[in-house]
Amino acid sequence: MTKYEMIVMDMDDTLLTSDNEVSSKTAQYLINLQEEGYHVVLASGRPTEGMLPIARSLKLNEHDSYVISYNGGRTTRVKDGELEDEKSVSKEDFDKIVDFCRENNLFVLTYQDGHIIYEGTHEYMNIESELTGLPMKKVDDIKSFIQNPVPKAMGVDYVPHIEEIFQSLDGRFNEHVDVTTSKPYFLEFMAHGVSKGNALRALCKKEDIDISKTIAFGDSLNDYSMIEAAGYSVAMGNAKEELKEAADYVTLDHDSDGIVAALEKILK
Numbered sequence: 001m002t003k004y005e006m007i008v009m010d011m012d013d014t015l016l017t018s019d020n021e022v023s024s025k026t027a028q029y030l031i032n033l034q035e036e037g038y039h040v041v042l043a044s045g046r047p048t049e050g051m052l053p054i055a056r057s058l059k060l061n062e063h064d065s066y067v068i069s070y071n072g073g074r075t076t077r078v079k080d081g082e083l084e085d086e087k088s089v090s091k092e093d094f095d096k097i098v099d100f101c102r103e104n105n106l107f108v109l110t111y112q113d114g115h116i117i118y119e120g121t122h123e124y125m126n127i128e129s130e131l132t133g134l135p136m137k138k139v140d141d142i143k144s145f146i147q148n149p150v151p152k153a154m155g156v157d158y159v160p161h162i163e164e165i166f167q168s169l170d171g172r173f174n175e176h177v178d179v180t181t182s183k184p185y186f187l188e189f190m191a192h193g194v195s196k197g198n199a200l201r202a203l204c205k206k207e208d209i210d211i212s213k214t215i216a217f218g219d220s221l222n223d224y225s226m227i228e229a230a231g232y233s234v235a236m237g238n239a240k241e242e243l244k245e246a247a248d249y250v251t252l253d254h255d256s257d258g259i260v261a262a263l264e265k266i267l268k
Contacts, residue, residue, distance in 0.1 A: 002231060004267065005209050006039040008068070008200055009217040009259060010226075011046060011054065012131060012182065014236050017255050020131060027058060029260045034063040041203065043068035043196045045182040045222050047151070048076050049114045050132025070111075070151040071180060071190050071222050072199035085202055087191040088149035093176050097153045097189045098143050100173070104165060106155030106187065110146060117142060124156050124185055152194075155187040162187050180222040188222065197225025215266060217251075217259055218243060234262045 007030075009015050017023055030040050040063070042055055048069040055067050061079040068075050075085040089097070094110065101108035107122035115137040116129055129136045139145040155162070162185055169179045173189055180188050180195075196218075204211045216223070216230035219239040227233040227246050235244040237253035244250050249266070252258035 002213060004038070004215050004232070005213040006041060006204065006207075007033065007215045007217075007263070008041040008043050008196075008226065008230065010196075010219060010223050011042055011044040011051065013219045013238060013254050014217050014223070015042065015254070015259060016054075022054060022057065023257055025257050026260050029257075029263070031059050033263070034059060034065070039063070039065055039207070039209070041066050041068065041200075043072070043200065043216075043223075043226060045069075045071045045152075045180075045186070045188055046132050047111045047114075047116075047134060048074055050134050052076075052078065052081075053133070066203060068196060068199045068203070070194070071182070071188060072194045072196045072225075073151045073190050075199055075203055084206065085199065086151070087194050088151055089153060089177060089189060089191050090149050091147060093174065094146060094150050094153055095143050097155075097173065097177065101153075101155040104155070104161075106157050106161075106165075108142060108153065108155055110142065110150045110153045112137075112146065112148075112150070117145060122156055124158075127156070127183070127185070128154070151190075153189045155189070156185055157187075159184045182220050182222045195225035196223060197227075197229035200226055200229050215263070217262070219254065232266060234259075234266075 051067045055078045109118040116134050117137050119142040173179050176192050177189050178192050212231035214230045215232045216226045217234045219236040233247040234249045234251050235247035236258050251262035
């Protein structure tokens, strides 16, 4: 029987309930696991700053663990904010993404200095801020404001339009930029090769943990690479069907302590 060492989980709609919080039962269970010697890692499309408060509440800082943010674009040690790994979208490619979003009537945003940077208006424009707790900063022209590489960019719109564009792109924007979705109204652009799965492989190598000794939890398409990479994979009860089909096990939904229910079976 495999002796698992690392448990890595998505946040939104996986670890977090519909109220955007960790249930007290799940939180205590994960804290107890770390005290038993397991590594707990959070892996999200969220910006780093939108992950750290929850990571600290789960005591990842006390157990020298990590968060994987921006869909794998950044890996950060929680206790001191030390950046372990980063891959960014170039300024040149960012401008192309902005042009594409404008042409396709997508609300566009990115991240800089702990802020969500955006131009224009949209009914869904505040969702990322509400989810992550990061402040928003409106600019007149996002291309002229952003002059450096960015961790990722996002196009935001109504679900049918995002689905249509995502299908047409088929995972690639160009040779330097990959595309995925997290929430169904978010189209996410990251540097080519950035994924939660690749970030997990790199972290396991750094920590000298065999990836076969990892358990991964997810619900959405940006979790697919992590589900494929991990030694054992779990889809939430509320996960997309493609993820359920790819996973080794399907647990309860994110409002029913699905992570705890699965780990009680897997680890006993």
